[in-house]
Amino acid sequence: MKPNRILFACLMAIAMAFTTRCTDDNKGNGEPTLYTRLGGIDVISKVTDKFLTNVVADDMINTRFEATVGNHYRLQVLRNNLIDQICAGTGGPCQYKGQTMLEAHTGMKISAAEFSALMADLAAALDFCEVAEREKNDLLTILTPMESDIVDK
Ligand code: HEM
Structure with a gap:
């Protein structure tokens, strides 16, 4: 092979390696992360907002969240923690900075x-x-395995 063809082949290989790394968000295993498959932070934020709306309308559990919903700052903290938790747990670029599930729910005696x-x-x-x-x-x-740190604590 002529030297300029070798150089071209090398440049193509480097370009392809970077294309895969930068566009596929695959953590090196060929499969996009769940974070990416969900639609990233935009979809996770919208799902979280609808989730909180559903919880507030759910007579089975909404009394649990009365104090949170009644305090704008506290609601924002919960919302942000939920978004970060889902983002981080699905392989996204966020860091969850809230309490562990055991710390956050101990003393609440939440039922199954x-x-x-x-x-x-x-x-x-x-x-x-x-x-x-x-x-x-x-x-x-x-999320399901978190039940053991949340229920009956
Ligand atoms: C997989 C299920 C669950 C997840 C992922 C989850 C996640 C969280 C997170 C991230 C926080 C915030 C922790 C912090 O502020 O540091 C939190 C707090 C809380 N959770 Fe859960 N939770 C779950 C289940 C439940 C259930 C079943 C209930 C009650 C029915 C509940 C009631 C609460 C309450 C009342 C708070 C306190 C909110 C506040 O600080 O104002 N959670 N939860």
């Missing part, structure tokens, strides 16, 4: 039925935002 109600409110928000079934199930699968 309340946990299910909240998860149904989240599932409904994902449906409302037309998140595909696979991504919806992947997110719920990440």
Whole structure:
């Protein structure tokens, strides 16, 4: 091969490597992260807003959030923590800075039925935002194991 062809082949290889790295957000395993598949921060923020609206309308659990909803600052903190938690937990570029799930829910004596109600409110928000079934199930699968740190504590 002529030297300029070798140089061209090298440049193409470098360009392709960077294209994959910079556009695919695949953490090196060939599969886009769940964060990317969900639609990134924009969709996660919209899902979180609809989720909180659903929780406030849900008679099974809304009394739990009365103090939060009644305080604008506290509601914003919860909203931001939820967005960061989902973003970070799905491989996105955020950092969750809130309490652990055990710390945040200890003393609340949340029941398994309340946990299910909240998860149904989240599932409904994902449906409302037309998140595909696979991504919806992947997110719920990440959050479901948190039940042991949240229920009956
Ligand atoms: C997988 C399910 C759940 C997740 C991912 C979750 C997530 C969170 C997060 C991130 C916080 C904020 C922690 C902080 O401020 O440092 C929080 C607080 C809280 N959670 Fe949960 N939670 C879940 C289930 C539940 C359930 C089932 C209930 C009650 C029915 C509940 C009630 C609350 C309340 C009342 C707060 C305090 C909000 C405030 O500080 O004003 N959570 N949760």
